Amino acid sequence: MDIRDIARLSGYSLGTVSRVLNGRENVSERARARVLEVVEAHGYEPNENARFLKMQEATSVVVFVKGTRNMLFADILERIMSQLAETGEQACVSYLDEDADEVRSALRFQQIRHPKGMIFLGGDPAFFERSFARIEVPCVLITNTVSDLGFRNLSSFSTDDTAAAREIVGWLGACGHERIGIIGGSLTPGQISYRRLMGAQNALDCAGIDLDFERDYEPCRYSMEAGYEAIVRLLARSPDITAVFALGDVIALGAARAVFDMGRRIPEDLSLAGFDGIASSQFSVPRLTTICQDSAQLASRGVVALLRAMAAEVEPVHEVVPFKLYKRESVRPLS
Amino acid sequence: MDIRDIARLSGYSLGTVSRVLNGRENVSERARARVLEVVEAHGYEPNENARFLKMQEATSVVVFVKGTRNMLFADILERIMSQLAETGEQACVSYLDEDADEVRSALRFQQIRHPKGMIFLGGDPAFFERSFARIEVPCVLITNTVSDLGFRNLSSFSTDDTAAAREIVGWLGACGHERIGIIGGSLTPGQISYRRLMGAQNALDCAGIDLDFERDYEPCRYSMEAGYEAIVRLLARSPDITAVFALGDVIALGAARAVFDMGRRIPEDLSLAGFDGIASSQFSVPRLTTICQDSAQLASRGVVALLRAMAAEVEPVHEVVPFKLYKRESVRPLS
DNA sequence: CTGAAAGCGCTTACAG
């Protein structure tokens, strides 16, 4: 069943059928009705390969989401989509593996779908550096920054991870904690984890504490399981730690359970802080003290910047969106 | 930059370039090397629209996932993908809205990509009934059943929601609970929630308890926020309830926090049971007593059935996969 | 308002 079948069945030409399907004006009511009738009757749907192969002009905006289990991204995405819908912009989302090359995907997408603009939810600067040059449409990267790359058509909006980590670790210090451990991510320069680690180290420095990564840092993936195991290892090595900063809320949640299983209470026996501000962090017992990334701002400023760049040639912007330190139940002052 | 450019630049014809790109045998080493060199140099990637428009034969299997925040699905999907990878089968996943028409998407996909088989992670029987007839490739539906529809190319694997709900509510009863409340889903026939509700009612029946939906049931979406609010409403109405069955773990997790905020402890003051067996359920404090759906079995049996159907004409199967009742910390016997 | 024709970027028999 293709467009010629519909043409034949409706008694109109292929061109007319196409015009009806695309809602063009220059078609008689009679033809439109007849064609739609046949289309309905056979449940015909146009072949998108052929459609997009011909249509060279821009269709919509596409959002690339890196990692499916990232609740922060899920949250930001929801806001992006509803905002795009409000402005009447078509949008489609493409989910990528956590460590996939998002720029390569974008390149392919650009070629086959001719989007008017693209949004990256999460992204690795290394991929952008390598191949973003061939991307021709306006783009926005959210939750990471690429200001140093200097692409004319790429803006970015992110949380200042370094400052945020500094603030929350500073808060642990202000609560009187001196033996502070850190779990999550890895010590790889360029990654978001790294910036958080540097921020933490910086806060400790200011408090006159020398962070010994060998002893007081335990890397791990962003999952509850990993957080559980990481804190067990950390505490086995450094039992005198009184507060732990987890680089992500999911890590903190897993760690919290581990602490409980070790017979210690949070925050009475150990303070715990997270990062991100995902929904679960406020439903756990105890509620997590954490850095709340402003997903609403991240989404809306990203969308606005993209729409503006799609409408006219503008300078790219690289902005940092304010975060908030949520002081909740998982941290207590050392008396 | 298209295939003709590569042809021109490499000094070979368009046909030869295509053959190189597709790894065909009948190309000289010299031509292959030269073409790949040019392709590399320009970062050329074939246009997928044109590619799939021409290629009529089957390419791979596609997995449709209904709902991005469903951790159970995320878990099953991971297993499906690694299993498919092991068998050397190409696979791509398409994420759909929670209430999208997955069969319609499948129809479109079938037409443009000619998959060899499709897997649905979650699905509404109503959509299948309406338009699955036009799907021509082998398909498998996971977590829901469609045995009554009788399609020749559609198998299904699911948990017996009714039996599972009956068992966990039976367990609450066995623990001495008589005033049992239920939260989550809605009383809409045909849905998975409905089957769980019926199972719960059935268990109560057996215990000689008459479930009063008006008083002891509170519907809500599958989220922590919704669970939190639902149990607050439920307990306000029926303060004498001693145990609550939440139709999903996320609902239970939100409810647990609400109970705590109301100054009651789980399980000392109120017992709580969930459904699904997602990772969070074993990291929460207390750990959730819940029905664990066997995601490993669901995935592997689904994949095996699909591969079998792709290889030869076979009868569709509709199987139920064993679940497990995890008796953990959130339920206690009434003394 | 409608039809006939060109062409989007590929793949694949078909000759050679």
Add this chain to the structure above:
DNA sequence: CTGAAAGCGCTTACAG
């Protein structure tokens, strides 16, 4: 092993 040609299912000027 390679090239020339047909055609996948559409859209869109271009005539009429």
